[in-house]
Amino acid sequence: MTVCGHAAPLPDPADAVPRPGGGPGDAALPPGPADTRRFAAASLAAGDPTGWFERLYAQARDGHAVVPWDAPAASVHLREFGLPPGEGRRALVVGCGPGRDAEHLATLGYTVTAFDIAETAIALARERHPGSPVDYRVADLLDPPPAWRRAFDLVLESNNVQALPAGIRARAIGAVGEFVAAGGTLLVLAAAATDTPGEGPPWPLTRAEIDAFAGRGLRPVTVERIPAAGSRLRLRWRAVFTR
Numbered sequence: 001m002t003v004c005g006h007a008a009p010l011p012d013p014a015d016a017v018p019r020p021g022g023g024p025g026d027a028a029l030p031p032g033p034a035d036t037r038r039f040a041a042a043s044l045a046a047g048d049p050t051g052w053f054e055r056l057y058a059q060a061r062d063g064h065a066v067v068p069w070d071a072p073a074a075s076v077h078l079r080e081f082g083l084p085p086g087e088g089r090r091a092l093v094v095g096c097g098p099g100r101d102a103e104h105l106a107t108l109g110y111t112v113t114a115f116d117i118a119e120t121a122i123a124l125a126r127e128r129h130p131g132s133p134v135d136y137r138v139a140d141l142l143d144p145p146p147a148w149r150r151a152f153d154l155v156l157e158s159n160n161v162q163a164l165p166a167g168i169r170a171r172a173i174g175a176v177g178e179f180v181a182a183g184g185t186l187l188v189l190a191a192a193a194t195d196t197p198g199e200g201p202p203w204p205l206t207r208a209e210i211d212a213f214a215g216r217g218l219r220p221v222t223v224e225r226i227p228a229a230g231s232r233l234r235l236r237w238r239a240v241f242t243r
């Protein structure tokens with residue numbers, strides 16, 4: 001599949017970075033970021049690196065927290081990438097949350113499967129997009145359905161690996177690549193690590209981590225580090241791989 005050129009990036013509100021101190025009761029700052037770090041820290045301390053996603057979505061659904069990446073519009077980085085029409089090709093959206101990017105790919109004509117480990121995120125996706133052609137599934141990137149192996153013409157990994165701690169990132173990166181069919185495309189959109197690391201999540205990806213998506217038959221097509229205007233995370237990766 002051929003991918004098109006793309007214009008200069010714009011800020012994406014959903015990619016906004018948590019600001020220290022932002023939390024319920026802090027009138028000056030939005031509550032989402034502090035919630036995220038509080039939920040993640042408790043989960044990691046308990047040895048459960050992904051359990052906090054479900055707890056955060058469930059608390060947010062009940063009005064007790066905010067999911068900072070839960071924006072109505074698809075990622076601006078995805079929209080500006082300039083994907084070609086899907087023409088029925090099979091796309092997989094990793095860590096789809098409530099479905100903003102999955103719905104965008106469906107409008108482009110892809111036959112979309114989208115999954116998330118958080119049941120509440122998938123329930124929200126189905127609720128918010130009644131009649132959607134997207135096949136929303138609860139699944140774990142680290143233990144995916146075997147039928148998804150090398151089954152998709154387009155795989156989108158946007159902002160997920162950066163939310164996972166060091167101990168499981170290599171496995172997650174390898175698992176993402178295994179979804180790409182022969183001749184297929186993997187698009188990775190992520191915050192890029194700089195020499196001034198901040199508190200996570202998110203933990204921006206290093207160049208070595210981006211390069212690690214290649215291998216096992218996947219090879220890089222383009223790897224770009226681009227400015228992320230409007231975000232404390234100043235740089236982003238936009239990387240394309242093919243098999």
Ligand SMILES: C[S@@+](CC[C@H](N)C(=O)[O-])C[C@H]1O[C@@H](n2cnc3c(N)ncnc32)[C@H](O)[C@@H]1O
Binds near residue numbers: 096
């Ligand atoms: C930072 S959010 C990004 C969501 C979405 N990609 C976006 O950009 O709006 C990370 C998402 O990955 C999901 N996730 C985390 N670990 C996962 C796993 N092991 N398998 C599937 N989804 C996972 C979370 O529930 C969450 O929805």
